[in-house]
Amino acid sequence: MRRFIKNSIYSLSFCALSLLVLSASCQSANKNTSDGDWEHLFNGKDLTGWKTLAGKAPYTIEDDAIVGTMVKGTPNSFLVTEKEYGDFILELDIKLEGATTNSGIQTRSHYDANANDGKGRVYGRQVDVDPTPRAWTGGIYDEGRRQWLYPLDLNPAAKTAYKANEYNKIRIEAIGNEMKTWVNDVPSAHLVDSIDASGFIALQVHAIPDSLDGKKVYFKNIKIQTKNLRPAEFPTDVYIVNTNANGLTEEEQKAGYSLLFNGKDATGWKSARGGGFPEKGWKIENGIISVQKSDGGESTNGGDIVTEKQYKAFDLSFDFKLTPGANSGVKYFVTLNEETKGSAIGPEYQILDDELHPDAKLGKDGNRTLASLYDLITSDKNKRARKPIGEWNRGRLVVEPNNKVTYWLNGFKMLEFVRGSEEFRKLVAGSKYKDWKNFGEAEQGHILLQDHGDAVSFRSIKIKELK
Structure with a gap:
């Protein structure tokens, strides 16, 4: 009897152990295939479902991670999913060795086998992983094509989310035309972009200088x-880059943005000289409002145009396109009380062809160049912020209720200052505006597009009033 009971207990114990092993085995297999609505793209054992493209950096398996090793003398390398994806939510953990390396996750991307003299090129939107002091992890870069779409200068609060030499959790939502990113659960970037409805996902090993040879990136x-x-909640105060011309998403509208130019007519605009919209010198066509070329003189043809409404504190964005040698500007706090023969008076976001227009060499230390506070403060000279003449650039200026003003160009921060501060007044005293009482310090004013006699186009002019 004792032997029967002992054997029965042994049999039950063995069965229980077998069930536990089987359950664990099933859970392990489930982890590598699917988990509810989640599908695991890495099976933990090999690179089934993936292939390498472009550069020659090797990808291997170490413990539970895919490891890419940086190799000197090779271009950007990519481990690419064999399957393409449209709408998705992607999560992964990534760790980089070193503080000067770089990596990224490609989304809805493609491959041109003939590019780079037949060596091939991966192109498409990439979520950047950047451990350098620039700290743009979570920003969105268009690899092999348009370059930066969402530099993290647009969301400085997210710059501290990345943890050096540790695994960082990246979440990417690509649903319809919208793309959102998180780094360690911190909302980072929000892009609206209609290019690429589907494509592959890829893990990048970046090209490196020789000194970083052998550094690794873990996924x-x-x-x-x-x-x-099910999209995660995303704060409405994070700036949205919307590449669709003259459009506002529902989220932008909820955040308080409105269009200053509707893409169809001159509603909301008038001549700075008084009366209605200019009868000549400006053209509205195909969703674009353009000042026409005349003699290159300041406000000698159609003249400046201003918003009918005046603004105090605001977040203003605008796309602009220069013709070779062109000059224009966006002014704000324009009161129209000053009597001028040329352009109306107000602080200016300078729009200029720095290479061909002589104004770039005037003023002080380049303070009349593109994205400068005209004749007062020189913009940052980062060449990557500037798109070629003839292409669309995006300007942004924010005037906060505390009078702090910040300029951006294509998402790169250009400068900042405080209206009415002692430093600001000293700059005004040494400029062409020294004779204008309280220049740039009006409580409110119109927003102005300048006629400087050169052909310049604008679109996607949107504003959010700040309280």
Whole structure:
């Protein structure tokens, strides 16, 4: 009897152990294939479902991670999913060795086998991973094509989310035309872009200088959702880059943005000289409002145009396109009380072809160049912020209720100052505006597009009033 009971207990124990092993085995297998709505893109054992493209950096398996090793003398390398994806939510953990390396996650991307003299090129939107002091992890870069779409200068609060030499959790939502990113659960970037409805996902090993040869980047816990997508909450005060001309998303409208130019007519605008909209010198066509070329003189043809409404504190964005040698500007706090023969008076976001227009060499230390506070403060000279003449650039200026003003160009921060501060008044005293009482310190004013006699185009002019 004792032997029977002992054997029965042994049999039950063995069965229980077997069930536990089987359960654990099933859970492990489930982790590597699917987990509810999540599908795991890495099986933990090999690179099934992936392939390498472009550069020659090797990808191997170490413990539970895919490891890419940086190799000198090779271009950007990519481990690419064999499958393409449209709408998805992607999460993964990533760790980089070193403080001067770089990596990224490609989304809805593509491959041109003929590019780079037949060496091939991966192109498409990339979520950047950047451990350098610039701290743009979570920003959005268009690899092999348009370059930076969402530099993290647009959301400085997210710059501290990245943890050096540790695993960082990246979340990417690509749903319809919208792309949102998180770094360690911190909301980072919000892009609206209609290019690329689908494409592959890829893990990047960046090209490096020789000194970084052998550094590694680790990827693990790579999983994706493609059905029953439930977007995470994203704060409305994070700036949205919307590349769709003259459009506002529902989220932009909820955040308080409105269009200053509707893409169809001159509603909301008038001549700075008084009366209605200019009968000549300006053209509205195909969603673009353009000042026409005349003699290159300041406000000698159609003249400046201003908003009918006046503004105090605001967040203003505008796309602009220069013709070769052109000059224009966006002014604000324009009261129209000053009597001038040329352009109306107000602080200016300078719009200029720095290479061909002589104004770039005037003023002091380049303070009349593109994205400068005209004749007062020189803009940052980062060449990557400037798109070529003939292409669309995006300007942004924010005037906060405390009078702090910040300029951006294509998402790169250009300068900042405080209206009415002692430093500001000293700059005014040494400028062409020294004879204008309280220049730039009006409580409110119109926003102005300048006629400087050169052909310059504008679109996607949007504003949010700040309280």
